[in-house]
Amino acid sequence: MQEAANRPLNIVVLVKHVPDAQFDRHLTGPGHTLDRSESILSELDEYALEAALQLAEARGGEAAGNRVTALSMGPAAAVNAVKKSLQIGAYSGVHLSDEALAGSDAAGTSLALAAAVRAIADADGPVDLVISGMASTDGETSLVPAQLAERLQLAQVTFASELEVADSADGPLVKARRDGDSFTETVEAPLPALVSVTDQANDPRYPNFKGIMAAKKKTVRVLSLADLGIEAGQVGRDGAWTTVAASAPRPPRSQGTIITDDGSAGVQLVDYLAAQKLI
Amino acid sequence: MASVLVFLDVPALPLPRAARELLTLAGSVGEPVVASARPLETELAEALAAHGARKVYEPAGDLDTVLVAAKAAFLAEAATAEQPAAILLGNSFEDREIAARTGIKLGSGVITDAVAVAPDLAVTKSVLAGSWTSTCRVQAGTPIITVKANSVEPADAVEAGAPARIELPVPEAGPAARVTGRTGKRVSGRPELAEARVIVAGGRGMDGNFGPVEELADLLGGAVGASRAATDAGWIEHSAQVGQTGKTVSPQLYISAGISGAIQQKAGMQTAQVIVAVNKDADAPVFEIADFGVVGDVFSVLPQAAAEIRKRRA
Numbered sequence: 114m115q116e117a118a119n120r121p122l123n124i125v126v127l128v129k130h131v132p133d134a135q136f137d138r139h140l141t142g143p144g145h146t147l148d149r150s151e152s153i154l155s156e157l158d159e160y161a162l163e164a165a166l167q168l169a170e171a172r173g174g175e176a177a178g179n180r181v182t183a184l185s186m187g188p189a190a191a192v193n194a195v196k197k198s199l200q201i202g203a204y205s206g207v208h209l210s211d212e213a214l215a216g217s218d219a220a221g222t223s224l225a226l227a228a229a230v231r232a233i234a235d236a237d238g239p240v241d242l243v244i245s246g247m248a249s250t251d252g253e254t255s256l257v258p259a260q261l262a263e264r265l266q267l268a269q270v271t272f273a274s275e276l277e278v279a280d281s282a283d284g285p286l287v288k289a290r291r292d293g294d295s296f297t298e299t300v301e302a303p304l305p306a307l308v309s310v311t312d313q314a315n316d317p318r319y320p321n322f323k324g325i326m327a328a329k330k331k332t333v334r335v336l337s338l339a340d341l342g343i344e345a346g347q348v349g350r351d352g353a354w355t356t357v358a359a360s361a362p363r364p365p366r367s368q369g370t371i372i373t374d375d376g377s378a379g380v381q382l383v384d385y386l387a388a389q390k391l392i
Numbered sequence: 393m394a395s396v397l398v399f400l401d402v403p404a405l406p407l408p409r410a411a412r413e414l415l416t417l418a419g420s421v422g423e424p425v426v427a428s429a430r431p432l433e434t435e436l437a438e439a440l441a442a443h444g445a446r447k448v449y450e451p452a453g454d455l456d457t458v459l460v461a462a463k464a465a466f467l468a469e470a471a472t473a474e475q476p477a478a479i480l481l482g483n484s485f486e487d488r489e490i491a492a493r494t495g496i497k498l499g500s501g502v503i504t505d506a507v508a509v510a511p512d513l514a515v516t517k518s519v520l521a522g523s524w525t526s527t528c529r530v531q532a533g534t535p536i537i538t539v540k541a542n543s544v545e546p547a548d549a550v551e552a553g554a555p556a557r558i559e560l561p562v563p564e565a566g567p568a569a570r571v572t573g574r575t576g577k578r579v580s581g582r583p584e585l586a587e588a589r590v591i592v593a594g595g596r597g598m599d600g601n602f603g604p605v606e607e608l609a610d611l612l613g614g615a616v617g618a619s620r621a622a623t624d625a626g627w628i629e630h631s632a633q634v635g636q637t638g639k640t641v642s643p644q645l646y647i648s649a650g651i652s653g654a655i656q657q658k659a660g661m662q663t664a665q666v667i668v669a670v671n672k673d674a675d676a677p678v679f680e681i682a683d684f685g686v687v688g689d690v691f692s693v694l695p696q697a698a699a700e701i702r703k704r705r706a
Contacts, residue, residue, distance in 0.1 A: 259489040
């Protein structure tokens with residue numbers, strides 16, 4: 114790799130404050146929205162942050178002019194996802210927060226995030242990479258990264274299990290590996306690009322004491338819809354392109370027949386499958 | 393009757409069950425029309441017609457060298473030409489991304505993980521890793537809905553002849569990633585996990601030996617799944633992972649072997665129609681949701697079940 118081509122990268126990492134999947138989760142209220150009281154930084158976003166930090170460190174880190182900005186959209190408490198990201202190692206943080214954002218669907222979320230990425234570019238210079246996790250662990254739709262790529266007209270590299278930025282005559286290229294069910298493919302895209310990474314991409318680091326102390330000195334920029342020039346009606350419940358009319362917990366699966374193997378359990382299992390017409 | 397546009401990424405003969413399910417579902421809410429991501433052979437077009445498609449949109453060339461962007465651009469063009477009442481796709485990661493980008497291009501709402509679509513286009517979907525169900529509606533643009541496999545019983549083929557075929561120019565994809573290499577993995581002959589009607593999944597209790605799981609899966613014509621513990625241990629490839637950070641599946645039968653059923657694992661399996669669990673730990677949480685549970689050693693129960701199936705078929 115040639116030193117001269119090794120220009121620093123400006124990376125934005127999307128981080129989300131999500132209800133902890135270790136606990137039972139509920140939809141509540143007229144909008145059937147998720148109860149967010151027991152929330153944490155989404156586990157899947159830690160891989161995105163780690164990927165960003167590794168790419169920046171490969172080019173000399175913060176000292177060499179690289180930027181890794183953790184961006185979270187969400188209510189007041191979502192700032193905790195940004196703060197946790199700063200403790201882990203993000204260089205700066207942005208919290209996009211506005212009451213009118215409540216109840217946003219993927220379309221509204223991608224609209225607001227696209228504007229936030231543009232705002233970061235206006236303040237800090239062109240954004241080279243937007244990196245996210247493979248999905249949120251709450252909405253689980255995987256729609257937002259692709260919609261953000263569409264809105265920002267970025268090349269899209271999703272579900273990367275390996276990631277590097279290599280230099281070429283035409284500038285930096287992001288190269289990734291994607292694992293499908295029946296094949297593995299390698300892909301590449303010129304920057305700027307949007308990348309989502311799977312939980313195979315790396316081993317996320319944990320915040321250490323030094324990181325936690327350093328994070329106290331880092332500032333979190335707060336952006337509102339007014340800062341982004343977005344009208345309240347374009348996002349949130351009012352601006353959503355989809356609506357939830359009803360929700361209910363799945364009827365609990367009642368425990369069925371449990372047997373203890375007396376030497377014939379395999380045969381009894383086949384009896385059961387036959388009775389259910391499954392073989 | 394309004395048309396319903398079904399996007400098919402890789403149509404092949406015989407027509408995959410997932411494609412037949414989408415065509416059947418489209419036929420239950422309107423007149424099925426297909427947008428195929430690649431030009432079709434005559435036999436394939438006729439097979440689509442036999443499953444209800446009266447019209448097929450095809451690209452004039454290959455869309456395949458760039459990721460999703462070109463397919464989304466093509467689907468948006470087909471939708472603009474057809475003006476359907478709704479657009480249906482599968483629920484794979486790639487299908488969902490195509491839906492996502494098409495939604496932005498058309499100004500249309502997207503609903504993923506659908507398990508049913510009513511004639512009035514109210515969508516029943518599975519949320520919070522299958523622990524909740526919601527009824528949703530698209531209120532902007534043309535509803536774009538991605539449908540989970542095994543949600544519909546596919547209708548039988550009928551004599552239909554050839555569908556109308558409309559060729560669309562390959563659209564400008566915009567900035568996109570290029571595929572620079574592709575290697576096929578071991579060809580197992582097993583169905584894809586996300587579409588399989590039977591899944592046999594192994595966990596920590598398999599202790600590095602997935603042989604009994606694979607044997608039972610093959611006898612039942614099923615796919616092999618795994619818990620994260622098993623894939624992290626390197627016992628089986630990561631693409632087999634079922635659960636919160638892997639694939640959510642909804643087969644007719646899910647056999648869980650040596651998996652405790654921690655909450656993330658339950659998340660992956662709880663929409664299965666029938667759950668069978670084998671685990672030597674009687675307190676494993678998986679037994680709380682199993683329709684049929686065996687407290688026992690996977691290395692004796694699974695091979696005995698396999699032998700019994702062979703005996704009954706002989």
